[in-house]
Amino acid sequence: MNPAGIPLKEPSVSAAAGDTEQFERALIDASTRVPVLIFYTSAVAWLILGTLLAGFVSFKLHTPDLLSDVSFLTWGRVRPAHMNVMVYGWASMAGMGTAIWLMARLSRTVLRYPLLLVAGAGFWNLGVLLGLCGILLGDSTGYQWLEFPSYAAIILFVAYTLVASWAVLMFRFRRGEQIYITQWYLLGAFLWFPWLYAAGQLMLFVVPVQGVLQAAVSWWYANNLLFLWFGAIALGTAYYMIPKVIGRPVYSYHLATIGFWSYALFSSWTGMQRLVDGPFPAWMVTASIAATILTLIPVATVGLNHHMTMQGYFPLMRYSPTLRFTVFGAMSYTVFSLVGILISLRSVARYVNFTEASVAYSHLGLYAFFTMVIFGSMYYIVPRLIGREWRYASLIKLHFWASAYGIGLMTLMLLAGGFLQGFSMENPSLTFSESVESILPYLRGRSLAGILLTVSHFIFAYHFGLMLLGLGRKSTVPTFLNPVEAEGAEAHI
Amino acid sequence: MKGLAPLFLGIFGTFAFSWVGLTLIPNWQIGHLNPQSDEEGTDIYPMPQSGMVQWGAHVYAANGCVYCHSEQVRADYAGADIERKWGDRRSAPRDYIFERPVFLGKMRMGQDLANIGARAPGEETSPSPAGAVPAGASVSGGTNPAASPGATAGAPGGASSGAKQSTSPAAAQAQAAPSVPSASPAPQSAASSAPSPPKSAPGASPAATAVASAGSPPPAPPSGLASPSPGAMGTTAISSGAQPGTATAPSSGPQIAGAPWPLQTVGLPPMYSAAWHHVHLYSPRSINLDSNMPSYRFLYHTRRISDARSADALQLSGSDAPPEGWEIVPTYDAKCLVAYMMALNQSHPLKEVKSAGAAPGASPAASPSPASGGQPPK
Numbered sequence: 001m002n003p004a005g006i007p008l009k010e011p012s013v014s015a016a017a018g019d020t021e022q023f024e025r026a027l028i029d030a031s032t033r034v035p036v037l038i039f040y041t042s043a044v045a046w047l048i049l050g051t052l053l054a055g056f057v058s059f060k061l062h063t064p065d066l067l068s069d070v071s072f073l074t075w076g077r078v079r080p081a082h083m084n085v086m087v088y089g090w091a092s093m094a095g096m097g098t099a100i101w102l103m104a105r106l107s108r109t110v111l112r113y114p115l116l117l118v119a120g121a122g123f124w125n126l127g128v129l130l131g132l133c134g135i136l137l138g139d140s141t142g143y144q145w146l147e148f149p150s151y152a153a154i155i156l157f158v159a160y161t162l163v164a165s166w167a168v169l170m171f172r173f174r175r176g177e178q179i180y181i182t183q184w185y186l187l188g189a190f191l192w193f194p195w196l197y198a199a200g201q202l203m204l205f206v207v208p209v210q211g212v213l214q215a216a217v218s219w220w221y222a223n224n225l226l227f228l229w230f231g232a233i234a235l236g237t238a239y240y241m242i243p244k245v246i247g248r249p250v251y252s253y254h255l256a257t258i259g260f261w262s263y264a265l266f267s268s269w270t271g272m273q274r275l276v277d278g279p280f281p282a283w284m285v286t287a288s289i290a291a292t293i294l295t296l297i298p299v300a301t302v303g304l305n306h307h308m309t310m311q312g313y314f315p316l317m318r319y320s321p322t323l324r325f326t327v328f329g330a331m332s333y334t335v336f337s338l339v340g341i342l343i344s345l346r347s348v349a350r351y352v353n354f355t356e357a358s359v360a361y362s363h364l365g366l367y368a369f370f371t372m373v374i375f376g377s378m379y380y381i382v383p384r385l386i387g388r389e390w391r392y393a394s395l396i397k398l399h400f401w402a403s404a405y406g407i408g409l410m411t412l413m414l415l416a417g418g419f420l421q422g423f424s425m426e427n428p429s430l431t432f433s434e435s436v437e438s439i440l441p442y443l444r445g446r447s448l449a450g451i452l453l454t455v456s457h458f459i460f461a462y463h464f465g466l467m468l469l470g471l472g473r474k475s476t477v478p479t480f481l482n483p484v485e486a487e488g489a490e491a492h493i
Numbered sequence: 494m495k496g497l498a499p500l501f502l503g504i505f506g507t508f509a510f511s512w513v514g515l516t517l518i519p520n521w522q523i524g525h526l527n528p529q530s531d532e533e534g535t536d537i538y539p540m541p542q543s544g545m546v547q548w549g550a551h552v553y554a555a556n557g558c559v560y561c562h563s564e565q566v567r568a569d570y571a572g573a574d575i576e577r578k579w580g581d582r583r584s585a586p587r588d589y590i591f592e593r594p595v596f597l598g599k600m601r602m603g604q605d606l607a608n609i610g611a612r613a614p615g616e617e618t619s620p621s622p623a624g625a626v627p628a629g630a631s632v633s634g635g636t637n638p639a640a641s642p643g644a645t646a647g648a649p650g651g652a653s654s655g656a657k658q659s660t661s662p663a664a665a666q667a668q669a670a671p672s673v674p675s676a677s678p679a680p681q682s683a684a685s686s687a688p689s690p691p692k693s694a695p696g697a698s699p700a701a702t703a704v705a706s707a708g709s710p711p712p713a714p715p716s717g718l719a720s721p722s723p724g725a726m727g728t729t730a731i732s733s734g735a736q737p738g739t740a741t742a743p744s745s746g747p748q749i750a751g752a753p754w755p756l757q758t759v760g761l762p763p764m765y766s767a768a769w770h771h772v773h774l775y776s777p778r779s780i781n782l783d784s785n786m787p788s789y790r791f792l793y794h795t796r797r798i799s800d801a802r803s804a805d806a807l808q809l810s811g812s813d814a815p816p817e818g819w820e821i822v823p824t825y826d827a828k829c830l831v832a833y834m835m836a837l838n839q840s841h842p843l844k845e846v847k848s849a850g851a852a853p854g855a856s857p858a859a860s861p862s863p864a865s866g867g868q869p870p871k
Contacts, residue, residue, distance in 0.1 A: 060787065061602075064777075068787035075787050076557020142554030142594045179500065188504045199512060204594075210524045211589035213516070215597040220515050228508070261503060268511035277571035278597055279584040284519055350572055354563055354601035425601060428576040433783045436602055440785070 024108070031110040032101050033385045035117035039097030040378060041468065042125050044461050046089025051457045053082035058447045062440050072136040080147040081135045087145055087225070088156065089128045091370060093121070095233040096163055098377040099186050101385075102240055103167055106183050107174030116166040123159030127152050143218040145225060146200055153201055160197065164190050181256045185236030188264060192228040196221060212279050216272060223271030226365050231267065234329060234373040235302060241326045241377055242309055246316055251308035255301045263298035266291045273344035276353055292344040299337040306330050319480040321396045325376030328404060332368035339364055339415070351426050356439060357418025360411045367453075368407045375403070375460070382464070383479075388472025390479040395463045397481055402456030410449035417442025523586045529844055538841040541591045549833025552826045554594060556789065563598030564607045564837060579605040580839055585846045588839045603786060610838035614763040762808060770831045771805075771823050776813045792827035795819055 060066050060075045067073045104111045111117075131152030134140070139149040148156070167190045171183070200221035203209050209217060243250050250256060269291030272284045310327065317324045339361055343352050352358070379396065383389050390396060417439040424435035466472060473479065530537040542550075553559065566580030575581060584607055589595050598605075761780065762768035769780075775793055777784040793807065798820050805828075806820040815821050823831070 062785070064785055064787040069790045071791040074556055074789065074791070076560055077555070079557055079560050138552075138555035140555050140557065142557075142559050142596060144599070179497070184500060187500065191501075191504050192508050195508060195512070199516065203516060208593055209516075209520050210526065211592060212586045212595055212597065213520055213524050214593065214595045216519055217516050220511075224511070261507070264504065264507040265510070268508055269515065272515060274599060275597070277567040277583075278565050279586045279588065281519065281522060284515065287514070346571075353572075354599060356600070358599060426573045428573045432577065432604060433781070433785075436785050437783065439602075 025105065028104050028108070028110050029101075029384045031114070032104045035111070035114050035121065036097045036101045036381065037385055037468070038118060038121045039093050039100065040382065040464070042121060043090050043094035043097060044464050046085050046093065046128065047457055048461050050082055050085035050090050051454050053078055053085060055447070055450050055454055057082050058443070058450045062443045062447070071138065077136050077138065077140065080140050081132055083145065084135065084147055085128065085132055086366065088124075088131070088148070091230055091366060091374070093124060094374045094378065095189075095230060095370070096124075098237055098374055098381065099167070099189065099233055100163075101381050102182055102237065102377075103170050103186055106180050106240075107170050109170070109173050109175055111170070112173065113166055113169060116162050116169075120159045120162035120166070123155055123162065127155035127159055130155060141205070143204055143214070143221075145222045146204060146218060150201075150205055153197075153205075157194070157197060157201070160194060164194055180240075181250065181253075181260070182236040182240040184260050185232045185239065188260075189229055189232035189236070192224070192232070196224050196228065215275065215278070216280065216284065219274050220271040223274070224268055226362070227267035227270065228264070230366060230370045231263075231333075234370040235263070235333070237373050237377045238306065238326050238330045238333075241322055241373075241380060242306055242330070245320050245323045245326075245380070246310065246313040248309060248313065251305050251311075255305045259298045259301035259305060262294070262301065266294040266298065270295065270340075270344075273349065274353075274358065276344070276346060276349040289344050289346065292341055295337050296341065299334055303330070303334045318482050319484055321390070321393075321400070321479070321481055322376045322380040324400055324481065325372050325379060328400075329369050329371075329373030329376060332364060332372060336361070336364040336369045351422030352418050353422070354425065355418035355421045356414045356442070357422065360414035360418060363407065363414070364411055368411065372403065372407075375399070378464075382467055383472065386467055386470065386472060388467060388470060389475045389477070390463065391466050391472050392463065393479050393481050395459050396479065399456050399459045399463070400481075402452045402459065406449045406452030406456060408449075409452065410446050413442045413445040413449060417446075526587050526590050528590065529587065538843070539588060539591055542836060543832070545829045545832040546836045547593075548826075549829035549831070549836075550592070550594065550596075552792075552830040553596065553833055556830075559596040559598050561598075561600055561602040561786070562596075562604065562606045563601055564595075564605065565597050566605065566607050566839065574605060577605075580608045580611075582839075582842070582846050584839055585843050587843055587845070606834065606837055607839050608837065609765065610835040611840040612765040613835055614766050767831050767835060768805075768808065770834055771807050771827065772809060774827065774830070775807055775821065776809065779809070779811065779813055789827070792824050792830065793821050794824060795821050 056073075057075065057079045060068070060078070064075070068075070071077075100111075100117060127148070131148030134149040134152055135147055140147040141149060146153075167186070171187065200217060203217045204214055208214060239250065239256065270288050272280070272288035273292050276285050276289070278285075306327075314327075317327055342348055343357055343361060379390065420442070421435050421439040424430045424438045425432070528537050528539055565584045566574045566582070568583035569575045571583075575583075588607075761772060771793075773780050773786075774789045776788055776790075777786040778788075795815050796819065798806075798818055802820055803822055806822050809815070809821060
């Protein structure tokens with residue numbers, strides 16, 4: 001396990017060997033341009049649509065009469081539409097784009113079979129579009145994150161098969177014996193997702209399990225999607241981006257191994273804690289609560305590993321957009337897991353089980369953790385595909401702060417509101433409407449946070465659009481958030 | 494990590510472990526339950542759903558009701574569900590064996606609906622297989638406008654409802670009688686409620702007291718009940734002031750029916766009857782001013798009255814009412830949705846679950862006897 005074997009230990013443009021390597025990398029990057037950009041562009045389009053839907057959902061929740069007379073704009077349809085657009089449209093597509101690029105780079109081979117990917121992206125978009133229309137027209141299935149009607153689900157699955165078979169092929173053609181940490185996570189994600197999705201679809205729609213087990217399968221699916229698909233992609237990306245940007249190998253390979261396997265083992269067993277005290281055998285819930293608590297192990301090892309890698313290099317976050325977003329995301333992973341543990345404990349779940357606190361939890365995972373890491377990777381990857389640098393450092397800064405404050409505020413509002421709502425709900429001397437009323441101010445606060453996020457996404461989309469149009473800066477130096485004062489400041493601080 | 498084999502095996506192994514452990518084993522354990530029945534093979538529970546109910550479940554899913562309403566009652570040690578009268582025993586896997594999809598829900602921006610059908614006043618429209626609750630009960634619950642928890646407790650206690658009854662079928666009959674007396678406790682309880690926080694509309698209370706049918710079980714078809722005078726309807730607002738949402742009638746006994754969440758209002762159909770659900774879906778805030786539920790008007794048609802008002806036309810008042818000569822009727826989807834709700838009823842006892850009623854200790858207030866009504870919420 002000597003760190004020299006890790007491909008990321010970057011000989012920062014010194015040796016002659018560096019030139020060949022750089023050239024090679026440029027070739028690989030170029031080969032990924034079309035498919036990755038297709039994925040990214042679609043993802044950003046879905047992000048904007050999902051954001052608009054989210055704002056609508058958020059406002060309608062405290063203003064129930066807003067446009068409620070139109071069937072396809074009723075809250076109960078727009079909400080799943082928002083969630084699914086974000087989950088399958090934005091997060092999955094952006095995640096796949098990043099994963100494809102990383103896979104090509106880490107396999108050190110030019111991307112083969114780009115058509116598979118282009119077709120995959122096309123079908124995926126079609127699937128999400130059909131699913132979205134299905135939900136709005138009243139075909140939702142009613143299972144969390146599986147609301148897409150079956151005709152959309154099948155198309156998604158076909159699309160996914162194309163992408164996954166590409167990934168496995170690429171992996172076969174890889175050069176070099178070493179399999180880097182990021183590849184473990186990506187391979188895991190690519191192999192887990194189809195199994196998970198197929199199992200969810202089969203057990204809920206094709207050969208439905210009986211009664212309450214449907215709810216169990218649905219939560220098992222939703223939680224594993226969060227951890228084993230989104231979480232795995234995000235962690236893999238962070239393991240690549242952090243060392244890459246600061247030019248220093250990962251602190252400990254052993255820790256990474258422990259982190260990966262404990263992550264795969266424990267986080268896949270979570271999910272049932274969301275059913276606490278429901279009509280289930282107690283062991284299921286207890287097993288998931290135990291697994292949730294045990295996720296402290298991957299959280300601690302991954303967190304420690306990243307922290308030690310960054311040790312001494314934190315000031316670089318002042319300059320590198322990628323690093324800033326990625327580190328924010330990696331830290332949110334810790335917060336996300338801790339909140340998850342907190343709200344899964346029986347004594348706490350008793351209060352917050354049926355409240356907005358669980359929404360805060362999903363947003364922490366899907367936004368503060370996953371989305372921020374993916375934003376970071378996009379800031380790194382897009383210039384390498386297009387050959388231009390990001391145009392405005394100020395826009396990147398605005399994007400970061402609006403996102404960071406937006407998601408922070410949203411999480412606080414929903415957590416505080418959720419706890420309050422839960423306490424009043426569990427106090428039978430208060431009427432039920434009081435429990436609902438107690439959270440309304442927080443929901444308005446959440447709408448405010450939503451506005452911040454909307455602003456940040458529009459800024460990002462605009463900036464991304466500029467890049468697509470080739471309006472980025474022509475420069476050999478990446479766009480830094482703040483001017484780098486001294487030469488070599490980014491090398492060691 | 495060198496070597497692919499361990500990586501692939503590990504990736505598959507960990508996930509297979511979770512898949513088997515969290516879906517296959519539970520499926521083996523509770524995935525093949527049968528309805529229960531007594532020794533003679535009668536009194537079967539639960540029963541398969543009717544076609545309308547199944548389509549109603551589809552409408553429920555399509556319009557996202559599940560994002561605000563749960564359908565599960567937690568045990569008394571795990572939450573206040575039973576104290577809030579959402580049921581008189583915890584839900585068990587067997588309750589759901591015929592439901593597809595199952596809407597356990599994970600959010601309560603609205604009431605729990607596991608027993609909404611059990612709260613219905615009479616048999617009438619309810620397709621619920623289990624056969625729902627006798628009439629009278631819920632109505633009485635509605636009586637006090639004060640809405641305060643205490644109050645509700647009072648009334649309902651006496652009237653007790655379906656759930657309770659069903660727990661012990663025999664008892665059920667008996668209960669009819671108690672409902673009458675409930676009228677009397679009501680006032681007191683109302684008084685007691687004074688300290689309670691509800692922001693009831695000021696004037697509202699006393700007058701509003703629709704009280705009404707407390708004693709008289711209204712088995713009449715929903716529309717039949719049609720409220721008295723349109724004029725009366727105006728008063729509706731009141732009820733809402735009363736703050737129904739609160740359903741929560743905190744305190745007392747196991748009677749579900751009594752737990753009026755929205756209170757009975759003058760001029761409205763009996764609470765939790767099919768006709769009432771239609772009005773509520775069409776205009777939630779005409780029943781409960783503080784309701785946070787969107788209206789579902791797109792599930793209803795407005796049409797010109799041809800000969801006579803049709804039987805299922807909504808009894809609306811105030812600004813919601815259609816112009817003269819017009820009426821508002823539910824679509825088939827709306828009817829199915831209401832049929833679905835009326836079929837939600839877990840009041841039948843299950844062998845594997847002890848009912849709160851059977852365990853007086855469970856919560857003091859919960860004591861089974863009708864008398865419990867008077868108890869103040871704790």
